[in-house]
Structure formats: structure tokens, C-alpha cells
Amino acid sequence: MQTAQGERLEVLLPAREIHARVQRLGQRITHDYENKELVLIGILKGSFIFIADLARAIDLPVHVDFMAVSSYGSSTKSSGVVRIVKDLDNSVEGRHVLVVEDIVDTGLTLNYIYGHLKARGAMSVKICTLLDKVSRRQVAVPVHYKGFDIPDAFVVGYGLDVEERYRNVADVCQVVRD
Numbered sequence: 467m468q469t470a471q472g473e474r475l476e477v478l479l480p481a482r483e484i485h486a487r488v489q490r491l492g493q494r495i496t497h498d499y500e501n502k503e504l505v506l507i508g509i510l511k512g513s514f515i516f517i518a519d520l521a522r523a524i525d526l527p528v529h530v531d532f533m534a535v536s537s538y539g540s541s542t543k544s545s546g547v548v549r550i551v552k553d554l555d556n557s558v559e560g561r562h563v564l565v566v567e568d569i570v571d572t573g574l575t576l577n578y579i580y581g582h583l584k585a586r587g588a589m590s591v592k593i594c595t596l597l598d599k600v601s602r603r604q605v606a607v608p609v610h611y612k613g614f615d616i617p618d619a620f621v622v623g624y625g626l627d628v629e630e631r632y633r634n635v636a637d638v639c640q641v642v643r644d
């Protein structure tokens with residue numbers, strides 16, 4: 467794919483590896499939530515491709531809802547400020563909720579969302595993230611399902627962006643600035 471000037475993409479996780487891992491996560495979730503009503507909550511926008519693939523890898527009737535929170539703005543550094551930009555369409559009271567996130571970095575975003583969903587009376591709240599930058603964590607968040615641990619590098623593709631670029635790249639790539 468054409469990149470912005472002075473920027474290169476280096477593949478960190480090829481699409482076929484992501485696909486295999488997402489299928490495995492879907493199987494585990496199918497097993498763990500058997501006979502339960504599950505609501506998948508995608509955190510926009512970064513999780514839109516992951517949740518689409520994960521939902522199809524889960525062999526259970528699921529509901530899907532979305533939330534959008536502001537965290538990074540257009541920079542690549544966490545602001546530490548979390549604000550709900552788009553709230554859920556439906557109540558989660560008494561429901562089993564699985565939050566589907568693209569990446570956990572400082573943990574600030576998920577920490578907020580996790581508390582918010584619990585306060586709204588969900589019967590259970592678990593977290594599924596595709597990527598985890600463990601070394602960057604500032605607040606502890608319980609990650610129940612994880613695709614990959616990755617090093618402290620800024621990544622794009624498979625839904626993730628830098629200033630809205632590269633969300634539709636099939637691989638997860640590291641952005642290298644020359």
C-alpha cells in the first residue's frame with residue numbers, strides 16, 4: 467500500500483497469523499459462553515475489523531453493540547483523558563458482556579470502560595483484545611482473552627490507524643519513520 471511521505475510499514479503480524487489466532491479465540495469464547503447470552507461490545511473505531519472477524523468465529527447467537535471513547539486524538543501519545551463519544555444503543559443490565567478492543571496500551575481506556583459497564587449492571591464483564599503492549603501499562607486491567615503480546619512500537623493495520631491512515635491494511639504493521 468502507498469504510504470505517507472517519510473513513512474514505511476514493516477509487517478509485525480501477517481494476516482494469516484491473525485486469522486488463525488482469531489479463530490482460536492472464537493473457539494475458546496464459544497466454549498466459555500455456551501448456553502449464555504453474550505453481548506459483544508466493540509470499541510470504535512480500531513476494533514471494527516477484529517470484531518467482524520471474531521463475531522464470525524464465535525458459534526453462538528451474539529448481540530453486537532459499539533462504544534466510542536476519545537483517548538488519543540490525533541497524536542500517538544496517550545492523553546490520559548477518556549470520554550464517551552458514542553454510548554451503547556442497548557442496556558447491558560443482567561447481560562454477559564465481552565468488550566472487544568484492538569489494543570491495550572496504558573490501560574486507561576479499558577479501565578474506564580470496564581468500570582462503566584460494571585456500574586451499568588452487567589452480569590459479567592470480560593475483555594478481549596487483539597494486541598497487548600504489556601510494557602506500557604499504567605493501570606491494571608483484567609485481559610481475559612488476548613491475541614498477541616507486542617513490543618512497545620506504534621502499530622497500524624487490521625483496524626488500527628495513525629491519523630486515520632492504514633486501517634484497511636490486512637497485516638498488523640509497525641510504522642517506521644525515515
Ligand code: IMP
Nearest residue numbers: 512544570571572573574575620621626
Ligand atoms: P490505552 O488507553 O493507552 O490503553 O490506549 C488504548 C487505545 O489507544 C487503543 O484503543 C488505540 O485506539 C490507541 N492505541 C494505542 N496504541 C496504539 C498503536 O500502537 N497504534 C494505534 N492505536 C493505538
